[in-house]
Amino acid sequence: MARMTMIEAVRSxxxxxxxxxxxxxxxxxxVGYFGGVFRCTQGLQAKYGKTRxxxxxxxxxGIVGTAxxxxxxxxxxCVEIQFADYMYPAYDQITQEAARIRxxxxxxxxxxxxxxxxxxxxxxxxxxxxxxxEALFTHVCGLKVVVPSNPYDAKGLLIASIEDPDPxxxxxxxxxxxxxxxxxxxxxxxxxxxHELGEVPEGHYSxxxxxxxxxxxxxxxxxxxxxxxxxxxxxxxxxxxxDAEVIDLRSLLPLDLxxxxxxxxxxxxxxxxxxxxxxxxxxxxxxxxVQEHCFYHLEAPVVRVTGWDTPxxxxxxxxxxxxxARVGRALAEVMEA
Amino acid sequence: xxxxPQLSLHVPEPAVRPGGMPDFxxxxxxxxxxxxxxxxxxxxxxxxxxxxxxxxxxxxxxxxVGPWAGLLSDEELLTGLRNMMKLRAFDARMLMxxxxxxxxxxxxxxxxxxxxxxxxxxxxKGDMNFPTYRQAGLLIADDYPMVEMMNQIFSxxxxxxxxxxxPIMYSSKEHGFFTISGNLATxxxxxxxxxxxxxxxxxxxxxxxxxxxxxxxxxxxxxxxxFASTYKAPVILNIVNNQWAISTFQGIARGGSGTFAxxxxxxxxxxxxxxxxxxxxxxxxxxxxxxxxxxxxxxxLIEYVTYRVGAHSTSDDPSxxxxxxxxxxxxxxxPVLRLKKHLIVRGVWSEERHVQAxxxxxxxVIQAQKQAEVHGTLHAGGKPSVRDIFEGVxxxxxxxxxxxxxxxxx
Numbered sequence: 001m002a003r004m005t006m007i008e009a010v011r012s013x014x015x016x017x018x019x020x021x022x023x024x025x026x027x028x029x030x031v032g033y034f035g036g037v038f039r040c041t042q043g044l045q046a047k048y049g050k051t052r053x054x055x056x057x058x059x060x061x062g063i064v065g066t067a068x069x070x071x072x073x074x075x076x077x078c079v080e081i082q083f084a085d086y087m088y089p090a091y092d093q094i095t096q097e098a099a100r101i102r103x104x105x106x107x108x109x110x111x112x113x114x115x116x117x118x119x120x121x122x123x124x125x126x127x128x129x130x131x132x133x134e135a136l137f138t139h140v141c142g143l144k145v146v147v148p149s150n151p152y153d154a155k156g157l158l159i160a161s162i163e164d165p166d167p168x169x170x171x172x173x174x175x176x177x178x179x180x181x182x183x184x185x186x187x188x189x190x191x192x193x194x195h196e197l198g199e200v201p202e203g204h205y206s207x208x209x210x211x212x213x214x215x216x217x218x219x220x221x222x223x224x225x226x227x228x229x230x231x232x233x234x235x236x237x238x239x240x241x242x243d244a245e246v247i248d249l250r251s252l253l254p255l256d257l258x259x260x261x262x263x264x265x266x267x268x269x270x271x272x273x274x275x276x277x278x279x280x281x282x283x284x285x286x287x288x289x290v291q292e293h294c295f296y297h298l299e300a301p302v303v304r305v306t307g308w309d310t311p312x313x314x315x316x317x318x319x320x321x322x323x324x325a326r327v328g329r330a331l332a333e334v335m336e337a
Numbered sequence: 338x339x340x341x342p343q344l345s346l347h348v349p350e351p352a353v354r355p356g357g358m359p360d361f362x363x364x365x366x367x368x369x370x371x372x373x374x375x376x377x378x379x380x381x382x383x384x385x386x387x388x389x390x391x392x393x394x395x396x397x398x399x400x401x402v403g404p405w406a407g408l409l410s411d412e413e414l415l416t417g418l419r420n421m422m423k424l425r426a427f428d429a430r431m432l433m434x435x436x437x438x439x440x441x442x443x444x445x446x447x448x449x450x451x452x453x454x455x456x457x458x459x460x461x462k463g464d465m466n467f468p469t470y471r472q473a474g475l476l477i478a479d480d481y482p483m484v485e486m487m488n489q490i491f492s493x494x495x496x497x498x499x500x501x502x503x504p505i506m507y508s509s510k511e512h513g514f515f516t517i518s519g520n521l522a523t524x525x526x527x528x529x530x531x532x533x534x535x536x537x538x539x540x541x542x543x544x545x546x547x548x549x550x551x552x553x554x555x556x557x558x559x560x561x562x563x564f565a566s567t568y569k570a571p572v573i574l575n576i577v578n579n580q581w582a583i584s585t586f587q588g589i590a591r592g593g594s595g596t597f598a599x600x601x602x603x604x605x606x607x608x609x610x611x612x613x614x615x616x617x618x619x620x621x622x623x624x625x626x627x628x629x630x631x632x633x634x635x636x637x638l639i640e641y642v643t644y645r646v647g648a649h650s651t652s653d654d655p656s657x658x659x660x661x662x663x664x665x666x667x668x669x670x671x672p673v674l675r676l677k678k679h680l681i682v683r684g685v686w687s688e689e690r691h692v693q694a695x696x697x698x699x700x701x702v703i704q705a706q707k708q709a710e711v712h713g714t715l716h717a718g719g720k721p722s723v724r725d726i727f728e729g730v731x732x733x734x735x736x737x738x739x740x741x742x743x744x745x746x747x
Contacts, residue, residue, distance in 0.1 A: 025537060051537045057567060062526050062560030069467070069530025069544070072515060075537065089556070096520045097527070103729050105508035105516035106498045110732070141730050141738075165732040210735070254735035 003193040004200040009151035013158035028080030064090035081117040098167040099142030122175035130312040132276035145252040149230040150197035156207030173227035182235035183323035212256035218245035221269035229273040236327035268299035278306040300337030351586035359666035369396035370403020388598035388608035394617035399678035405621040421450040439714035448646030451616040451672035459623035467528035487709035494719030495712040522555030532572035543571040543630040551582020554590040566604040569635035579645035584658040601638030613643030614672040
């Protein structure tokens with residue numbers, strides 16, 4: 001076992017995959033010689049050569065379009081979109097091409113690609129470096145959507161994503177790259193080296209896509225979260241002293257509905273937390289599913305805690321970010337109802 | 338201070354609209370045989386003229402002339418003629434089938450048959466096309482069964498795509514034909530990626546990208562040229578300029594650049610412009626580009642100058658935006674008639690044999706149609722299952738889709 005940050009875990013996943021399978025290639029903006037703006041691909045070009053890890057022109061539709069072509073040939077491209085906010089020029093390629101190639105060709109062609117993209121706020125990135133576009137992917141049939149919350153999961157899920165026969169959107173909460181950020185931006189961040197989920201095997205392992213993990217068992221209320229918000233929720237639960245069950249979804253599509261239904265059927269209360277905007281966000285889907293499957297167990301309306309329905313602001317970042325105080329208020333609200 | 342006039346916006350217009358006399362005097366046509374054939378390793382900057390001329394082999398008298406001539410045997414030319422005639426007959430039958438309600442939609446190739454039929458012959462088994470909706474000649478010329486194409490068009494119980502895709506959006510990996518999207522220009526950059534993969538794996542296969550004049554305005558076209566140029570991908574970048582993007586004349590997408598081929602020059606990609614209605618010229622230019630790609634010399638851009646004689650699709654009425662007689666005035670003639678004339682001049686074909694071949698081909702198409710119709714047409718007979726809606730979204734069906742399938746009763 002080694003101690004790894006999430007950056008190192010993601011890098012290790014690519015390293016292990018490239019080592020095992022010559023068909024895995026890695027490319028994107030600044031990922032070659034330099035190793036990526038977040039350094040996730042550092043050393044891969046030196047180790048595997050520049051035809052397997054290389055810099056791409058600043059053209060996201062070009063990056064994803066060529067990755068789709070490479071996958072049609074038989075490669076397994078794992079490409080980096082420098083920030084999730086930059087994926088929009090590639091949205092046509094993602095939604096109408098990658099997602100549908102298997103379906104429209106009846107399996108004659110397939111599209112085993114992974115798009116890694118740093119996601120979410122908390123680094124003063126303003127509106128073009130802070131977005132959480134997961135709902136724009138979960139709304140598209142044919143894609144898988146994965147959001148890890150720690151180094152151990154990040155590596156196992158990224159290896160599973162690279163080995164998956166279908167296109168996977170792999171959203172990396174960038175505020176978690178160096179430590180389990182719990183939303184208390186005014187406190188020093190615990191490094192991953194001091195967290196048990198910073199313990200990561202150096203070799204190959206994978207975590208099945210579509211399985212949630214209960215981060216904290218509890219009986220009073222269910223908190224459904226993913227990515228950074230898992231740590232925010234855990235902090236809020238501790239501070240409120242509520243016996244909450246905190247579910248880390250890990251994969252939004254496919255979704256581990258059974259784990260949610262089992263938990264809410266037991267607790268009768270549910271808070272859904274995400275950093276993305278509220279309206280038509282993934283929380284709406286979660287709330288609807290809880291309502292459909294657990295209605296007769298519910299003691300209170302499902303509450304959503306999310307980013308506001310505004311662009312991600314710069315200076316007011318911490319008034320936008322749904323931190324532990326807001327999650328705490330939602331817990332109180334749902335417990336009082 | 339200098340006084341400048343008020344600004345005004347320039348909106349290009351075609352030379353003629355319905356009611357006017359067709360006029361192609363703006364199309365500058367080089368004499369057949371007059372354009373040089375450079376070596377395949379020529380530096381792009383030394384052959385810039387080829388992006389502004391038109392490479393032609395067949396002259397007005399039906400003779401094959403000049404440095405691009407002489408590549409095809411009698412046998413190969415006869416096969417070429419037969420393939421073009423087959424595609425034309427196939428189109429005519431399927432248009433009729435659409436009007437009879439046997440399918441919802443069809444797109445024909447009338448006037449453009451030489452482009453895809455001749456190009457296919459420059460490729461080898463294992464190479465991959467990323468086609469648009471008007472290159473079915475790639476399948477016909479590779480002997481893909483017509484009955485399979487019809488099964489797809491009719492969305493019947495034997496439809497290889499199980500009713501999921503619009504008519505004519507074929508897919509055949511085996512025949513080097515990537516699944517047609519129906520989306521525009523996306524496949525252009527995918528072809529470059531496929532070619533890059535072949536180079537990454539030190540393979541010998543090459544890719545071919547296809548796009549129409551109108552869609553070259555899409556950003557994916559430009560992305561494709563950047564990636565192809567940067568990585569010297571073994572890809573042939575084809576632009577079929579058939580003059581019309583539905584109702585929009587090619588000048589709207591072309592802007593001030595003179596030709597579509599010239600788009601390649603800024604990327605350092607050799608660019609050739611060819612008479613798209615000349616089977617011999619299309620083949621010769623395709624072979625030149627394919628050889629460049631196979632020799633690892635990188636991409637080539639080819640503009641095929643042709644004319645869309647028919648409507649854009651069965652949902653289109655060209656008489657609303659262009660003169661009805663425009664196709665007759667098209668100066669590059671008809672690809673089938675030109676090759677036919679050449680074969681007669683060569684002494685291997687005759688009017689009688691042509692008439693006979695037309696009858697044979699029509700019979701072949703009708704037989705295929707009968708076979709396909711046994712398995713149903715869009716609104717009658719066998720059809721794909723409702724179950725097929727839910728299959729194949731993912732390799733393994735996720736629980737939520739299974740629940741929805743069960744809800745639908747399957």
